[in-house]
Amino acid sequence: LFAGDCSFIKGAVKLDQLPDMAGVEIAFAGRSNVGKSSLVNGLTGRKTLAKVSNTPGRTQELNFFRIGSKLTLVDMPGYGFASAPEAKVRAWTKLVFEYLRGRPTLARVYVLIDGRHGLKTTDLPVLDMLDKAAVSYQIVLTKADKLKPGEHEERLAGVQDAIKKRPAAFPDVIFTSSEKGDGLPELKAAIARLIAE
Numbered sequence: 672l673f674a675g676d677c678s679f680i681k682g683a684v685k686l687d688q689l690p691d692m693a694g695v696e697i698a699f700a701g702r703s704n705v706g707k708s709s710l711v712n713g714l715t716g717r718k719t720l721a722k723v724s725n726t727p728g729r730t731q732e733l734n735f736f737r738i739g740s741k742l743t744l745v746d747m748p749g750y751g752f753a754s755a756p757e758a759k760v761r762a763w764t765k766l767v768f769e770y771l772r773g774r775p776t777l778a779r780v781y782v783l784i785d786g787r788h789g790l791k792t793t794d795l796p797v798l799d800m801l802d803k804a805a806v807s808y809q810i811v812l813t814k815a816d817k818l819k820p821g822e823h824e825e826r827l828a829g830v831q832d833a834i835k836k837r838p839a840a841f842p843d844v845i846f847t848s849s850e851k852g853d854g855l856p857e858l859k860a861a862i863a864r865l866i867a868e
């Protein structure tokens with residue numbers, strides 16, 4: 672699935688700029704700088720497909736990438752802190768929320784959480800909205816390579832516990848490292864299962 676062609680289709684800053692719906696769409700959401708764009712690159716094996724930066728607030732549009740003929744990945748602006756004017760951040764957050772709530776071809780949202788920090792209060796409005804709108808989502812912990820050996824289990828257990836009563840949350844949490852590749856085969860398999868449904 673991920674070995675096929677992949678290409679950038681479109682960047683949208685407004686809802687009326689979204690590309691036509693086709694196949695299965697999967698979106699990556701999360702606080703600024705958690706590693707959304709890096710994960711898109713990790714999954715596709717293309718280091719520069721999505722733009723990555725150390726500065727929070729790098730991705731400023733909904734960026735659509737077509738993978739083969741059946742799958743579209745959507746890299747989104749982050750929420751929470753960003754090195755950008757507050758009005759811009761507010762506009763991105765609104766766009767992200769409206770898109771997530773209203774896109775019929777959206778099969779699942781991957782909500783990325785920095786593995787060093789776990790869930791933050793700024794993550795909760797997104798989870799609440801997805802639960803309320805019954806949009807299926809799965810939590811992905813990022814930057815596994817930044818934790819010490821043995822810390823992963825405890826972080827996983829904590830996040831799993833925090834989401835267990837959330838109706839739209841997929842119970843399995845995946846720990847990933849876009850840098851080292853941990854968890855990427857597991858995540859690809861989860862996405863492949865969605866397409867086969």
Ligand code: GTP
Pocket residue numbers: 701702703704705706707708709710722723724725726727728729730731747748749750813814815816817847848849850851
């Ligand atoms: P915004 O677009 O600003 O919301 O950020 P983003 O969530 O797309 O994060 P991005 O992929 O740009 O990564 C932010 C920083 O984290 C960059 O410096 C990346 O190199 C780093 N990073 C991302 N994933 C990993 C990882 O798995 N391991 C390590 N060590 N660093 C990572």
Ligand code: MG
Pocket residue numbers: 707708709722723729730746747748
């Ligand atoms: Mg980004």
